[in-house]
Amino acid sequence: MIKHHPKFELIQAYVNGDLPASLSMGISIHAEMCPACQQKIAQLTEQVAESSFEAQTIETESTSIGDTSSDTSFDFESMINNITLSAELDEVAKPVTKTITFKTKTYQLPKVLNRIKLGKTANVGKLSRTRLQLDEDEIHSSLLHINAGGGVPEHTHKGFELTVLLDGSFSDDKGEYVKGDFIMLDTSIKHNPISQDGCLCYTVANDALHFTQGINKLLNPIGNFIY
Amino acid sequence: MVTTQTQLPTSISHDKSTHMNESIDHAQLSEWLKQVAELRCKVAFTHLFHFFAPKIQRISRSKFPNEAQSHEVVQETMSNVWRKAHLFDPDKGAATTWIYTVMRNVTFDLLRKIKSNREDNLSDDIWPVIEGEVSQDEAYEDHLENKQLLDVIETLPEAQKEVVKGFYLMEMSQEQLANHLNLPLGTIKSRLRLALAKLKGQLGENND
């Protein structure tokens, strides 16, 4: 059962459209698997919509007419005429399903990711990583696959690290994480996730990992590899 | 080791009064949107435009540095309303919710275009068209706090069911309903009375 959900502030920013695409997708992926969050998102959207269009009602009635007409470039009537000239109707594209194969296992991707361009897969030991081509500067989003028995050596983060479990499970010293879990960590955390039976994760991070333990320090270059 | 894993509050305070606000005539907005979808009605669209465009412009002015961009949001949002109105399902949520998501998505795509120089329009993938479904059903249920009552309502004749659902589940006023269903107020009142009598009878039987 899913135990880890995005916190309220994050859902709120998501509903407002204020999060970067990568984090918004993380929440959509989680919501696809979590009816509880789906419902919270729907309720919050309804409330935000209501207050967006209502808060200004009085103001609009008293001042906006003068307001908008002083803005000479904004001509309501011609915009209406333009828009209604079009006889076009938009249809919703039929959802396509997209799969991805790591080693010998094939996974169906969450709907949100169907149109996203993926980079080439890179492999190091039991880890495989494919980057999403989202172009968000220092924020990197990837699909990370851990083969059975594999793990990520103990590390810290300089920024944040989001992991959404798409399939399989992994554990660290805090416990087990299962399919659908939404795990947001920030700078202060050191952890060392191990996947007994293998897993596929969606990850977003805004800086490289930093490995902290003995010989693993030699691995610091792969911090850049993973996230 | 520290974890900053934070749990959501178990419930969001859910104020019923936000469902049907007095200052927004939801039934009317919904009706206009339906007319745009079914009749391609320019008059209805003009009404929607006058209600939403100034508000959309003001909201987007706070997100974009210049006026031209906020005009673009208005233009794009209202074009989408015109071209996608048939995708709106009044049973699944309010017109305000639907138009809000259209505006939010247009804004998101435009901001992404400005920041990342990408025109991939990801918003419709991130926020699938209809989100209201789950909440609406849930809202009905906990409002009534009685699944049984819902079942009994389903057994009413169509004309009465319509009125009862509008009045109790969508929290429309009798006047709004008369307007919405295009019926005299007296008819609404008598249908409601008949339906209530029937409901009381049925629930009484079941509860004995």
Ligand SMILES: [Zn+2]
């Ligand atoms: Zn959740």
